[in-house]
Amino acid sequence: MNILIATDGSEYADHALEFMLRFPFPRDSKMTVLTVVGDIPMLPAELDALNEAQIESLEQANKRLHEEAEELVKREGKRLRQDGWPGETMVRSGNPVEEILRTAEDIDADLIVLGSHGARSARRFLLGGVSDRVLEYAPCSVLIVKNKSGEEIPAAIEPGTNAPYRIMLAYDISEAASVALELCASLPLEENSEIRVVNVMPMITAYRQDVRQHINSIWLQKKQVMQAELEKSVRSLKWATPNVTTQLREAESVSDDILIAAKQAGSDLIMVGCKDKGAIKRFLLGSITHRMARYATCSVWAVRKKHRDV
Numbered sequence: 337m338n339i340l341i342a343t344d345g346s347e348y349a350d351h352a353l354e355f356m357l358r359f360p361f362p363r364d365s366k367m368t369v370l371t372v373v374g375d376i377p378m379l380p381a382e383l384d385a386l387n388e389a390q391i392e393s394l395e396q397a398n399k400r401l402h403e404e405a406e407e408l409v410k411r412e413g414k415r416l417r418q419d420g421w422p423g424e425t426m427v428r429s430g431n432p433v434e435e436i437l438r439t440a441e442d443i444d445a446d447l448i449v450l451g452s453h454g455a456r457s458a459r460r461f462l463l464g465g466v467s468d469r470v471l472e473y474a475p476c477s478v479l480i481v482k483n484k485s486g487e488e489i490p491a492a493i494e495p496g497t498n499a500p501y502r503i504m505l506a507y508d509i510s511e512a513a514s515v516a517l518e519l520c521a522s523l524p525l526e527e528n529s530e531i532r533v534v535n536v537m538p539m540i541t542a543y544r545q546d547v548r549q550h551i552n553s554i555w556l557q558k559k560q561v562m563q564a565e566l567e568k569s570v571r572s573l574k575w576a577t578p579n580v581t582t583q584l585r586e587a588e589s590v591s592d593d594i595l596i597a598a599k600q601a602g603s604d605l606i607m608v609g610c611k612d613k614g615a616i617k618r619f620l621l622g623s624i625t626h627r628m629a630r631y632a633t634c635s636v637w638a639v640r641k642k643h644r645d646v
Contacts, residue, residue: 341356347483349451446477477519507535595633
C-alpha cells in the first residue's frame with residue numbers, strides 16, 4: 337500500500353501519525369510524509385510599498401518557513417523509519433488541497449492520511465477545511481484521523497508492533513461496499529481486534545394502510561436479503577479476525593444511525609465505501625460519507641477505487 341501522510345505539525349497531525357504507528361497496515365506499505373508551505377501572503381500593492389530592508393526581512397521569513405517545513409518532515413520521517421516503515425519526505429509550496437492531491441497522483445498513492453483539524457498559523461495549513469476538500473476530490477481512499485474526545489492518549493507501544501482496533505464497517509449491497517470489505521479483510525489485524533459490520537436500512541413511511549401492507553412484504557424480503565449479505569461478509573472477514581459481528585438496523589437517517597452505532601460500540605474507526613460516479617471528473621461525496629467524515633467522533637476511512645481523468 338502506497339500511503340501519503342499530510343502533516344502541518346499540529347497536534348491533530350500528530351494524532352494522525354500516532355495512528356499510523358499503531359494501526360496494522362500491510363508491512364510492505366510505503367509511507368510518504370508531505371507538508372505544504374505557502375509564502376507569507378502579500379498583495380502586489382503591499383510588495384511595491386516595501387523598502388529594501390523590509391523585502392529582505394520578508395525573504396528571510398519565507399526562508400524560515402521552508403526550513404521549518406523541512407525540519408518537520410525530517411522529524412516525522414524519522415519516527416516512521418524507527419517503526420520500520422520505508423518511505424520519503426516532501427515539502428511543496430502552494431495551496432494545500434491542490435498540492436496534496438497533486439502529490440497523491442504523482443506518487444500513485446493508494447491512501448491519503450490527514451488529521452481532522454489543523455493549526456491556525458501562517459506557516460501551517462488548516463486541515464479542517466482541507467480534509468473536507470481532499471476527501472471530496474482525492475483520486476484514492478482518504479483516512480481522516482480524529483482523536484476521540486474524552487479519551488486519554490494511548491500508551492506507547494514497542495516500535496514495529498501494532499495495537500488492536502475496533503472497526504465498524506458500514507456495509508450495503510454495492511460495489512463500493514465490496515471494495516471496503518475486501519480492504520478490511522486484507523488488513524493484518526492484531527489479536528483482540530474487532531470488526532462490526534453494520535447495515536442501516538432507511539425507513540419508508542406510508543400513511544395508507546393498503547400501501548403499508550405492500551411495503552411490509554417488500555421490507556421483510558429486503559431484510560432477509562441484507563441479513564444474508566451480512567452473514568457472507570462475516571465469512572470474508574474471518575481471515576482478518578475471529579471477532580466479527582453484524583448488526584442490521586433501521587433508521588430515517590443512514591449516516592446519523594451509523595454514527596450512533598459507532599459511538600455505542602466504542603469504535604476506533606469507521607470504514608465506508610465511496611460510490612464513484614465516473615472517472616471523467618471527480619465525484620462529489622454523497623451526503624452519507626460526507627456526514628460521517630465530518631461528524632464522527634472516531635477516525636473515518638473513506639475507501640474508493642483509484643481513478644484517473646481521461
